[in-house]
Amino acid sequence: MFTVGGFTLMSRLLGFVRDKLIAVYIGSGGIGDVWVAAFRLPNLFRRIFGEGAFNAAFVPMYSRRLEEEGKEQADALARRTLSLMFTILMTIFVVLFIFMEPVVKLTNLGFEDDGRLGPAVVASRITLVYLVLICLMAAVGGVLNSRRVFGAPAFAYVVLNIVFIVSLLFVVPRFEEPLYVLSWTVAVAGVLQLAVVVVACLRRGVDLRPRLPRIDSDMKKLGILMAPGLVSAGVQQANLLVGQSVASFDKGGNTLIYFSDRINQLPLGLIGMAASVVLLPEITRALRGGDETAAKRTLNQGVEMALLLCLPAMVAMLAIPREMMMIWEGGEFTRAAAIEGGWVLAAFATGTPAYVLAKVFQPGYFAREDTKTPMRFTIASAVTNMILVYPMFLWLGPIGCALATSVAGWVNTLLLWFGLRGSGFMGVVPGFFTKILRIFLASAIMGVAVWGAARLLEDYIFGDVNFYVRVGVIGAIVVAGVIVYLIAVVATRVYSVSELKRKFLRRRS
Numbered sequence: 001m002f003t004v005g006g007f008t009l010m011s012r013l014l015g016f017v018r019d020k021l022i023a024v025y026i027g028s029g030g031i032g033d034v035w036v037a038a039f040r041l042p043n044l045f046r047r048i049f050g051e052g053a054f055n056a057a058f059v060p061m062y063s064r065r066l067e068e069e070g071k072e073q074a075d076a077l078a079r080r081t082l083s084l085m086f087t088i089l090m091t092i093f094v095v096l097f098i099f100m101e102p103v104v105k106l107t108n109l110g111f112e113d114d115g116r117l118g119p120a121v122v123a124s125r126i127t128l129v130y131l132v133l134i135c136l137m138a139a140v141g142g143v144l145n146s147r148r149v150f151g152a153p154a155f156a157y158v159v160l161n162i163v164f165i166v167s168l169l170f171v172v173p174r175f176e177e178p179l180y181v182l183s184w185t186v187a188v189a190g191v192l193q194l195a196v197v198v199v200a201c202l203r204r205g206v207d208l209r210p211r212l213p214r215i216d217s218d219m220k221k222l223g224i225l226m227a228p229g230l231v232s233a234g235v236q237q238a239n240l241l242v243g244q245s246v247a248s249f250d251k252g253g254n255t256l257i258y259f260s261d262r263i264n265q266l267p268l269g270l271i272g273m274a275a276s277v278v279l280l281p282e283i284t285r286a287l288r289g290g291d292e293t294a295a296k297r298t299l300n301q302g303v304e305m306a307l308l309l310c311l312p313a314m315v316a317m318l319a320i321p322r323e324m325m326m327i328w329e330g331g332e333f334t335r336a337a338a339i340e341g342g343w344v345l346a347a348f349a350t351g352t353p354a355y356v357l358a359k360v361f362q363p364g365y366f367a368r369e370d371t372k373t374p375m376r377f378t379i380a381s382a383v384t385n386m387i388l389v390y391p392m393f394l395w396l397g398p399i400g401c402a403l404a405t406s407v408a409g410w411v412n413t414l415l416l417w418f419g420l421r422g423s424g425f426m427g428v429v430p431g432f433f434t435k436i437l438r439i440f441l442a443s444a445i446m447g448v449a450v451w452g453a454a455r456l457l458e459d460y461i462f463g464d465v466n467f468y469v470r471v472g473v474i475g476a477i478v479v480a481g482v483i484v485y486l487i488a489v490v491a492t493r494v495y496s497v498s499e500l501k502r503k504f505l506r507r508r509s
Contacts, residue, residue, distance in 0.1 A: 032258075249393075255337075
């Protein structure tokens, strides 16, 4: 978790620099909405095909073949899978390229009336190539994860932000229209990201020679396992699209959601994605070895670690949301937009633990090759969001869209929890709820501390100060909050100092 989380932290920090530069160049208005729409489409398919349904089905199959039949047979499965996946992705690419205008209309209902539709269609066609590249990257990353190689796939996401920063500093200033330069940057980054994981595979002797795609018994099984995951991931992404499409009626609404969610994604990426990436192959390996007790213990440890890290993140984003959003203020991104975005961030924060825990719970199903149950729960969550999003938008604007997403996230997570409990795979160890209450208390103490510090240093955050001073002050408050939280964790007897060391330091045999 900390290997993946470390690279994810690096990616998020560079992503902050990237998004700050984007905010300066395109701001929070119509062009910002167009950029968000163009970048969102390939990322949507990445989550559906790459990190979602595909990995949930492929990693257990590949891990099982690796464990039972050896590397040669496992790599043969990977080659057949990647060849077929490439064919499917190219078909999707061609269809979407042809029908991009109606797709953009459908996913951004407010674009047609005010001139945003045309630029969005052009930019989306450019970024569409990223769909093929990033899904293949995620698939090859699944091969590496199954072999317990986590660094290269995680570093590939760092590469995306490095390419963006280089482009924003040295290429974008030379052109009058930054939108299309950013779109081509996405395509170049996709090529380099795929290269990182392919090279990592080749260095470890993984046979990735392409072959003609063929539908055999393994591919049929993979398709059967993927089908519920595709529905589940597709519904989940449609869930997000509904909120963003509704928010597009408010000019600048999509941009506010995007930039507030960028902060919200920090704990989701560091904790949720890291836990999910690591837990799936580990639980699968324990089950294939016949050790169900070890699999359950691994899942319980994942839940405990996730809550220890995500609850304080939620409290911090609720305590100082406007202060955090002030990091985007400057250039075309106005102070009023940053302050309004703070309330959107707070709405997202209420669902942060839900989305992190969902990433922890899902491997408990996927490792047992059960992709249907999470699909049903995701559909229930999506229906909840679709019922709530428009009334809440009418009531609260973009804030309501974020809040509806959070409520839907909790519905999904609670269903996943009760499902694992009902199947006997998720047992609660003695003292679990007492420990969680103490984590809440420690988080609340930290929340009060950062809120008080933000009030004392208000002039350095909201005043007319240098950007670097503002970021330095906000960063200092966050670091102080981490220190206060760790002291509170020990003081409330969540863990002792020695227990914290055992959890956070790598143990070597």
